[in-house]
Amino acid sequence: MQTKDINENIAWAKINEDVLRSMENPRMGYWVAVVCCVAMVMCAVAAEIYQYQVGMGPANLNWPHMWDLYIATFVFWIGMSHSGTLLSAILHIIQADWRKPIYRFAEAMTTFSLMTAGLFPIIHLGRVWNMYWVLPYVSDRGIWPNFRSPLVWDAFAITTYLTSSALFLFIGMIPDLAICRDSARGWRQKLYTVLSLGWQGDDRQWRNFRKIYLLMACFLIPLAVSVHSIVSADFAMSIMPGWHITTFPPYFVAGALYSGCAAIITLFILLRYFFRFDEYMTIPILEKTCKLTFAIAMVWSYLNIIEFAATWYGHDMVAKELLIAKFVGPHAPYFWMMLFCGSVLPFTLAFEKLRRHLPTMFVVSLFLNLGMWLERWMIVTPTLSFSYMPFAWDVMWPSMVQWAIVFGSFGWFGLLFLVFVKVFPSVSMYEVKEMVFHRRHYHSSALANQFHRRASDPKPGDEPSKEGA
Amino acid sequence: MSLKNILENWSDYRRTAEDGGHHDYEHMWAMAIDLNKCTGCNACSVACYAENNLPTVGKKRMMKGQGMHWLRVERYWDEPDMGGDEKEYQERGGSFLPMMCQQCNAAPCEPVCPVAATYHTPDGLNAQVYNRCIGSRYCSNNCPYRLRYFNFYSYYEESWPEPLNMQLNPDLSVRDKGVMEKCTFCVQRIRVGKDAARREGREVHDGDVITACAQTCPTEAIVFGDMMDKSSKVSKIWAAHEVELGKHEQHKSDPDLRGYRVLEGLNTDPCVTYLERVREA
Numbered sequence: 001m002q003t004k005d006i007n008e009n010i011a012w013a014k015i016n017e018d019v020l021r022s023m024e025n026p027r028m029g030y031w032v033a034v035v036c037c038v039a040m041v042m043c044a045v046a047a048e049i050y051q052y053q054v055g056m057g058p059a060n061l062n063w064p065h066m067w068d069l070y071i072a073t074f075v076f077w078i079g080m081s082h083s084g085t086l087l088s089a090i091l092h093i094i095q096a097d098w099r100k101p102i103y104r105f106a107e108a109m110t111t112f113s114l115m116t117a118g119l120f121p122i123i124h125l126g127r128v129w130n131m132y133w134v135l136p137y138v139s140d141r142g143i144w145p146n147f148r149s150p151l152v153w154d155a156f157a158i159t160t161y162l163t164s165s166a167l168f169l170f171i172g173m174i175p176d177l178a179i180c181r182d183s184a185r186g187w188r189q190k191l192y193t194v195l196s197l198g199w200q201g202d203d204r205q206w207r208n209f210r211k212i213y214l215l216m217a218c219f220l221i222p223l224a225v226s227v228h229s230i231v232s233a234d235f236a237m238s239i240m241p242g243w244h245i246t247t248f249p250p251y252f253v254a255g256a257l258y259s260g261c262a263a264i265i266t267l268f269i270l271l272r273y274f275f276r277f278d279e280y281m282t283i284p285i286l287e288k289t290c291k292l293t294f295a296i297a298m299v300w301s302y303l304n305i306i307e308f309a310a311t312w313y314g315h316d317m318v319a320k321e322l323l324i325a326k327f328v329g330p331h332a333p334y335f336w337m338m339l340f341c342g343s344v345l346p347f348t349l350a351f352e353k354l355r356r357h358l359p360t361m362f363v364v365s366l367f368l369n370l371g372m373w374l375e376r377w378m379i380v381t382p383t384l385s386f387s388y389m390p391f392a393w394d395v396m397w398p399s400m401v402q403w404a405i406v407f408g409s410f411g412w413f414g415l416l417f418l419v420f421v422k423v424f425p426s427v428s429m430y431e432v433k434e435m436v437f438h439r440r441h442y443h444s445s446a447l448a449n450q451f452h453r454r455a456s457d458p459k460p461g462d463e464p465s466k467e468g469a
Numbered sequence: 470m471s472l473k474n475i476l477e478n479w480s481d482y483r484r485t486a487e488d489g490g491h492h493d494y495e496h497m498w499a500m501a502i503d504l505n506k507c508t509g510c511n512a513c514s515v516a517c518y519a520e521n522n523l524p525t526v527g528k529k530r531m532m533k534g535q536g537m538h539w540l541r542v543e544r545y546w547d548e549p550d551m552g553g554d555e556k557e558y559q560e561r562g563g564s565f566l567p568m569m570c571q572q573c574n575a576a577p578c579e580p581v582c583p584v585a586a587t588y589h590t591p592d593g594l595n596a597q598v599y600n601r602c603i604g605s606r607y608c609s610n611n612c613p614y615r616l617r618y619f620n621f622y623s624y625y626e627e628s629w630p631e632p633l634n635m636q637l638n639p640d641l642s643v644r645d646k647g648v649m650e651k652c653t654f655c656v657q658r659i660r661v662g663k664d665a666a667r668r669e670g671r672e673v674h675d676g677d678v679i680t681a682c683a684q685t686c687p688t689e690a691i692v693f694g695d696m697m698d699k700s701s702k703v704s705k706i707w708a709a710h711e712v713e714l715g716k717h718e719q720h721k722s723d724p725d726l727r728g729y730r731v732l733e734g735l736n737t738d739p740c741v742t743y744l745e746r747v748r749e750a
Contacts, residue, residue, distance in 0.1 A: 055620065
């Protein structure tokens with residue numbers, strides 16, 4: 001049974017070779033995946049063109065269901081973007097070095113899911129062509145957006161988060177891009193020459209690099225937390241039963257980390273399988289990710305219970321009625337499915353046997369994310385079905401136009417990710433080397449003596465860490 | 470595009486936004502609806518369609534919830550223990566509640582609009598600026614009364630085929646797809662009334678302005694007027710039933726007084742008072 005996070009005897013050149021190999025010569029399967037993704041995107045494009053032409057009618061977002069899948073899926077994608085920050089920034093700051101082989105693709109996931117999420121508020125607008133009115137651009141007529149509206153906060157939060165996470169992804173990639181530059185030819189060489197910003201790997205560059213990387217990490221953590229709190233404000237700031245809930249910001253952040261971690265497990269297994277990254281994306285690292293996911297799942301479940309209890313004992317009759325309607329009403333199958341996927345299924349992550357079994361974990365992670373998607377839907381829709389006016393109680397199901405656009409968003413995300421893995425290294429080469437280097441301390445007392453600087457460094461003669469064993 | 474312009478407008482914006490809108494009202498348009506008098510004939514709704522260029526969307530779309538009835542007459546049937554019976558249409562009839570935009574003074578729809586397309590006017594009206602609306606539909610989601618309607622399609626050609634377009638009211642626009650709209654208390658009539666009064670150099674009198682629904686109601690159940698004018702009919706009804714603006718709970722001297730405002734407890738401070746229907750139990 002594999003117990004080490006990474007094999008410390010792995011050669012530097014082999015790391016470069018393995019990662020660079022993953023970027024070359026796409027096989028047939030890759031092109032099939034690309035074609036599938038493009039087809040999915042085309043479904044969404046066709047639906048959007050139709051909706052743009054005719055109006056919002058075909059989407060079946062009828063009174064009183066003014067929001068439905070679009071906003072639910074928007075929240076879902078925003079949520080998924082939080083995992084990258086968790087792995088790359090939070091775990092970087094707490095010096096959990098097992099994140100190193102897997103943080104790059106998680107960060108790419110952050111950027112791409114934000115790029116997907118950002119499309120939804122635009123798609124759902126009745127007059128898309130006027131969407132820039134939400135931004136405070138300089139207008140001679142002195143017209144401003146309404147700064148009291150959570151939708152305006154959303155626009156700020158998402159653009160800030162997208163910019164900084166893309167920057168963070170790029171900055172973290174510079175040393176790797178230099179490696180790519182040194183071994184590439186043709187258009188790739190030109191691209192990497194520009195992108196690696198003249199990286200030579202000298203001491204001054206590394207110092208500056210470390211500083212800016214840490215700075216960005218510190219900047220991103222509060223940003224990530226605030227972004228999803230602001231998204232939750234779309235609901236919490238309203239006066240609707242089931243939306244006007246104080247625990248929404250932490251609930252949304254927990255849900256975001258949860259679905260993000262589940263997506264990391266999915267992509268981890270896919271990359272490991274297709275790119276033969278067995279030596280970098282190892283089972284102990286997967287196990288650690290699973291444990292993290294399990295912990296977050298329990299936080300999420302706890303916040304769910306708080307929400308139910310607060311509504312139940314709050315004696316706001318309308319909110320209580322809505323809660324009962326969620327459990328036994330027309331949305332009940334989806335609601336129970338969400339509770340099962342979100343709170344019961346993660347217990348599979350608590351068992352070592354299951355955790356180490358890749359096919360099981362692959363399926364479980366997909367179901368966890370299904371649960372999280374349902375969670376967002378069950379936040380948005382039942383409230384609109386059953387709110388204050390009994391006259392306006394109506395249950396409505398999304399139309400094909402909505403489903404097509406939601407379906408297409410997964411294709412869009414997949415397409416971006418597929419392009420990414422072939423153009424950029426999806427495993428951080430320099431950080432894996434760093435990790436391997438640190439692990440070698442355990443085995444060579446000479447090296448350990450030489451590099452023993454900080455109190456937290458392993459002391460010569462220490463036993464290797466048993467964590468994850 | 471000067472910096473000065475931005476800074477000045479910004480401070481203007483800050484000044485008005487900090488108080489949450491206007492406080493020096495010129496008028497406070499309000500309604501009182503006597504449910505004892507309401508027969509549920511829907512004439513008010515029809516008048517509203519004619520006055521405000523509301524598109525008729527057809528039975529199918531109406532069933533889907535795409536109707537554009539700014540004024541809807543809600544029907545409620547009593548439970549058997551409240552005096553109703555088991556039939557689909559009860560012998561003693563239903564109860565009717567004509568609902569139009571309640572023109573809340575603390576309107577939940579206003580703060581959530583990202584582009585400030587809905588705001589409070591010095592007339593005490595909750596205005597909707599069609600040109601500014603981008604159709605995020607947040608206002609409708611945050612309206613506890615669900616009294617905002619969205620243009621799901623472009624209705625112009627379907628609803629008013631030639632020569633029906635000649636019947637459109639020229640005093641207000643026909644809204645295109647993707648725009649939210651709702652009852653305006655016939656703001657175009659208010660404008661005409663105010664202009665006429667200004668030309669004659671006098672104040673607006675009670676009865677100068679009357680909304681289409683109030684004008685049409687055969688039983689005169691709907692009364693419209695200015696709450697700032699203490700002698701107006703509507704202020705007298707409000708005062709008689711001890712309903713006051715700016716409260717989320719009315720303390721009445723006599724429990725038999727029938728005035729109430731819908732969902733008052735949410736502190737939306739609506740401008741429409743309903744006089745409860747009295748029936749035998």
